Every structure is written in structure tokens, then in C-alpha cells.
Amino acid sequence: MHVRLPPTLAPAEAARDDAPADAFVFDSGAVVLWGMTWEQERALIDVVRGFARGEPSARAPRSLLSRLFASAPVLAGPEPAVVAKAEQTEAMDWVYRTDGNRTSELRRDVIRVARADEQSDDEVLDRLAFSYALMQTVKLAHVEEQVDTTLDAMRGMSVQLARTGRANFISYVQLNQHIGQVMQLREFNLDSDIVETPDYFWEDSAREEMYQRLHRELEITPRSAMLNRKLSLTQESLQNVNAVIVNVHSTRLEANILYFVAFEACLSAAHLFGFLPEGGLKLLLVDLLYGSGG
Known part of the structure; x- marks a missing residue:
């Protein structure tokens, strides 16, 4: 509009x-x-x-x-x-061209708009071409802010893991929530408003160079690539923490199984050599171990 x-x-x-x-x-x-x-x-x-x-x-x-x-x-x-x-704000200087040239341009970080006749829409369309790039940079800046906030919240995990060698500082549910947040942030790659040239320029290819010039000046493509690198490293770190947690749970499960087997073997041996009465004490110990169902 x-x-x-x-x-x-x-x-x-x-x-x-x-x-x-x-x-x-x-x-x-x-x-x-x-x-x-x-x-x-x-x-x-x-x-x-x-x-x-x-x-x-x-x-x-x-x-x-x-x-x-x-x-x-x-x-x-x-x-x-x-x-x-959320509200994200960006600002950029612009002036009118004073050299009589009828083509708008970007020079030294300043948008120079060419004047047009009152009956012509050229000036509005030139501004629109630049506005598409400005729209993309402000949307990307919003994603960058979200990524930085999320990474700040996760930054201490690797330090704690290196210091203690344990992953008891985070629950499995919290870890999955962090993984989900990173996956959501990576979805900016699917946002055509950020990563693609607007469809508008299929109809106005003459002004696409204005858009592309400002797009390059605002470094939208390199910034997108940097975001992806940050998110990839974060996702890899989360997967490493997840592997540690899974390994700890597996080790505990195996140890518990061994304890149960050893305990059952001791009860069987005690019964075999007559140290336990027929069924009574064994049943009591099993009830204490597994919990009474009554």
C-alpha cells in the first residue's frame, strides 16, 4: 500500500x-x-x-x-x-539530484532521487525500488536481533560442559526447546521477502539495478550467509550436548539393568543355599524394590 x-x-x-x-x-x-x-x-x-x-x-x-x-x-x-x-528501525539519508540527471542512484551511502514531472510516476517508482531493499534490510535486522538474543541465552552451555564434563545444567525438554528455536530461526531462509528479488521487478526491470545496488550496499546476502553460519554452529553445539545427555541416560539405564540382574541373582543364590525361606522374604524384597502394587 x-x-x-x-x-x-x-x-x-x-x-x-x-x-x-x-x-x-x-x-x-x-x-x-x-x-x-x-x-x-x-x-x-x-x-x-x-x-x-x-x-x-x-x-x-x-x-x-x-x-x-x-x-x-x-x-x-x-x-x-x-x-x-517487534519494532526494528533503520535510517538512511536521501537527497534530490541537482545535476539534472533523470536517473536515481545510490552514491556514497546516500540515495540520490531524480526529480520527475508532476504527471509522472517515475519518482514514486524510483523510491519504491529503493524501498524494497530497505524493507529487506530491516526484516533481516530483526532476524539478526532474534538470533543474537537466542545465542546469548545458549552461550554458557559449552562453558559449563567444558568446566564440569557433565550436562546436568539443562533438562532434555529445555534442550529440545533450544533446538526448536534454532530451527525456527533458520526458517528465514524460506522467507522470500528477505532472500529473493521481489517479483515486482519482473514488471519493472529498468529499476532493478537501483534495488540491486542498494541491496549490495546493505550487504543483505553476506549478512544472511553469516546468520546461517551462526545458526549452523549453534545447532551443532546443541546436538553435541544432546549426544552427551543421551549417552548419560543410556549409561544409567544399563547400570540399573545390571543392578537388577545382580540383585535377582543374589536372591536366587540365597534361596538356593537355604538362606531365605520359601518365597516369603524374596517376595518382600521384590515388593520393596519395585513398589507394592496394592
Whole structure:
């Protein structure tokens, strides 16, 4: 969904010489804002957040946005089916080109937007192309934060295992929960919003280079690879701890079986040599060992 504030509504300090301000709301939950004041940004994000949580006041986002921004048109696009989990914010500088060139570009970490005629959508589409890369980096940053939080919670396990040689610091259920968390985090590889070039550029291949340039600048592919390496190492460590726990349980089970066999052999030998009365004491000892069923 795209919202555009005309120059009469856009703030002078943010609108860059009476230029309109834009907001792109992606159905993944990311919002990319161009040239708005802080108050307008918060108002728009509050609407999106409420809609993501399913609040009744946000079931008609277009009418709410129109009220918030007076006569600002809410342009074509499906209702955003977003899910509110956490808020992640990224910022990047942008300016208008002053050299008369009609092609937007990225130079020295600054997005340089080419001006377009009022009747043309070129400027909006250029901003949209850059916004796709910005959407991907903010989603990836959210995953990175989740991974770091999860790894911090698990970091002490290897230290304790090396120090004590035992895995009694974690239960089997807790270990399986950690393994499940890592598996969930690895599912970001299935999120086409992060790992794939948006389908939009099949229809607008001329602007794909703008997207790709910013995509490379934000190092989205190397960051994804680094996340996978971190998660692979963590999963391997968890599997090693799991192997230790399984080995301990197996050893205990084997020892208990040997104890039961040895105890049964002692009872049989005592009975054989007449040290036990016929059945009585043996039955009592077995009841004490296994627990009375009565």
C-alpha cells in the first residue's frame, strides 16, 4: 500500500523543496517512509501496528490514514496483512539530484532521487525500488536481533560442559526447546521477502539495478550467509550436548539393568543355599524394590 502526502501537507523541513512525502507499507509488516515528520511517522506506524494486532479501530486502514493525513490520497494496493512481533528501525539519508540527471542512484551511502514531472510516476517508482531493499534490510535486522538474543541465552552451555564434563545444567525438554528455536530461526531462509528479488521487478526491470545496488550496499546476502553460519554452529553445539545427555541416560539405564540382574541373582543364590525361606522374604524384597502394587 502506498500513501503520498502532497507538497501542501508535507512538512517544509522534510519535503525537500515542496516535494511530496511517501510511505510504502509492505504486507510483511515493514514500513518505508520518505520525507515525513516524526509525528506523521508515528501516526502512520501506530495505524499499521494496530491493524497488525487485529484491533477493531484498525480494520479500515485506508479511512484512518485519510483522516490522519487530511486530503492525502491513499493509492492502490492490497490491505497489508502484517504480523506485529517487534519494532526494528533503520535510517538512511536521501537527497534530490541537482545535476539534472533523470536517473536515481545510490552514491556514497546516500540515495540520490531524480526529480520527475508532476504527471509522472517515475519518482514514486524510483523510491519504491529503493524501498524494497530497505524493507529487506530491516526484516533481516530483526532476524539478526532474534538470533543474537537466542545465542546469548545458549552461550554458557559449552562453558559449563567444558568446566564440569557433565550436562546436568539443562533438562532434555529445555534442550529440545533450544533446538526448536534454532530451527525456527533458520526458517528465514524460506522467507522470500528477505532472500529473493521481489517479483515486482519482473514488471519493472529498468529499476532493478537501483534495488540491486542498494541491496549490495546493505550487504543483505553476506549478512544472511553469516546468520546461517551462526545458526549452523549453534545447532551443532546443541546436538553435541544432546549426544552427551543421551549417552548419560543410556549409561544409567544399563547400570540399573545390571543392578537388577545382580540383585535377582543374589536372591536366587540365597534361596538356593537355604538362606531365605520359601518365597516369603524374596517376595518382600521384590515388593520393596519395585513398589507394592496394592
